[in-house]
Amino acid sequence: MTQKGLFDDLAARGLIHDSTDAATLSARLDAEPIGIYVGFDPTADSLHVGHLLGQLTLRRFQLAGHRPFPLAGGATGMVGDPSGKSEERNLLDRDTLQHNVEKIKNQLSRLLDFSAGATSATLVNNADWTAQITALDFLRDVGKYITVNQMMAKESVKNRLTSENGLSYTEFSYMLLQANDFRHLCATHNVELQMGGSDQWGNITAGIDLIRKSMSRSAFGATWPLVTRSDGQKFGKTAGGAVWLDAQRTSPYQFRQFWMQMPDDDAVRYVPQFSLQSLDELKSVIDEHNGAPERRIVQRLLATEITTMVHGADAARDAEAAADILFGADPTQASFEALNVVAAEVPTTVVGHDQFDDVFGLLASAGVVTSTSDARRTIAQKGIKVNGVVLEEGQTLAAHGVLHDKWVLVRKGKTTYHLFEIAR
RNA sequence: GGGUCGGUGCCCGAGUGGCCAAAGGGAGCAGACUGUAAAUCUGCCGGCACUGCCUACGUAGGUUCAAAUCCUGCCCGGCCCA
Structure with a gap:
């Protein structure tokens, strides 16, 4: 029913940074389909390439026969995750947030199949089950199970406590909301696994603890590593700013160029992480690339595959055609159509x-x-x-x-x- | 509240009356070399009506022929004392 060896495949691609007991999780995935969720906070009205790993992870699970649950953080976005931030976030107002959630939902749907029978994806929004909870209920049903000691141990909390910027109670509580999401999805959709970027590890384990304590059942968690660049810059940023998935913000052409112009070292490293092709296929492509790096074989593969996934085959083809004209022959020879x-x-x-x-x-x-x-x-x-x-x-x-x-x-x-x- | 040090261009940072659109470094842009890489080298890197003019050194005034540089008020930040 499910494709065997998914966990090992992910690990071999460099997509596993932390995980709960690997052997158990791996066996569980091989045994039968499970529900997996990844959360996306609506801090802008478009996702960017930094979010792709999460979407691709869900897609990998879906292709292997599992049930993906992309989650839009309509509720958690109200609060702001302190992870990875050196100072308190500015909160977005409700209207902006709602607008962002709507826009992002559409993007979250792009890479996943929502009509695949047993492995169909389900798009959820944590505002749906969080917005109505009263403060008292929340403190009794969630807060009761998680100790402050545990929250203080979180790296992101520690850092903020020793910094001058401080940490508001609101952001401090973020992990409780996320833990509650996991429990909710576990209870209502039988979701057993949460994944996220490595900065989410503390939030994920909090959810696992909450599920164990309040539901007496076990759950799994895993993270992928932070995507780094060989030059130390932040991944997904170019001179023009972030590389967005929204075609209005970053055109398919520019999106494709982002991958085409990637340094060799990075492209080779990213290919197993971003491409859905099998590791065997990729290995031979990488070998070929290393033999003739000037052909940019790996960059081309990434550019074509990812642009097609995000913007569709037609847009990807047009973007490629345009690039071929611009970087190819004499522009004065180009046809009107071209x-x-x-x-x-x-x-x-x-x-x-x-x-x-x-x-x-x-x-x-x-x-x-x-x-x-x-x-x-x-x-x-x-x-x-x-x-x-x-x-x-x-x-x-x-x-x-x-x-x-x-x-x-x-x-x-x-x-x-x-x-x-x-x-x- | 008192004292003290400091606030300079996208960032870091030198400059303590004219030679300052302001050293140096980073980032960025262009050129050479290339592969729509990397590294390296060269040039540029406030604006405009561009051999000149305008705007800029926290802010508002003042002294001076001349101020980023001196004086005064104010704002903001670090440290020390209360």
């Missing part, structure tokens, strides 16, 4: 014929450069190419022609593209 694809993926600004003389102003207002001064500098340093040709000082944007009577393709540096479209 450029149309590019136009859909690359930021585009509509301009009038008469505006082409104001090169600095155009580049600045389109956001290609940060100011007209920056535009001057970049051009002086030969950093701007128009239709593939270096733009010299004093030339207008139309100096190298207009493609198909419609577009001027501007490239800044190696990877930034912008399209100027002539107003009709």
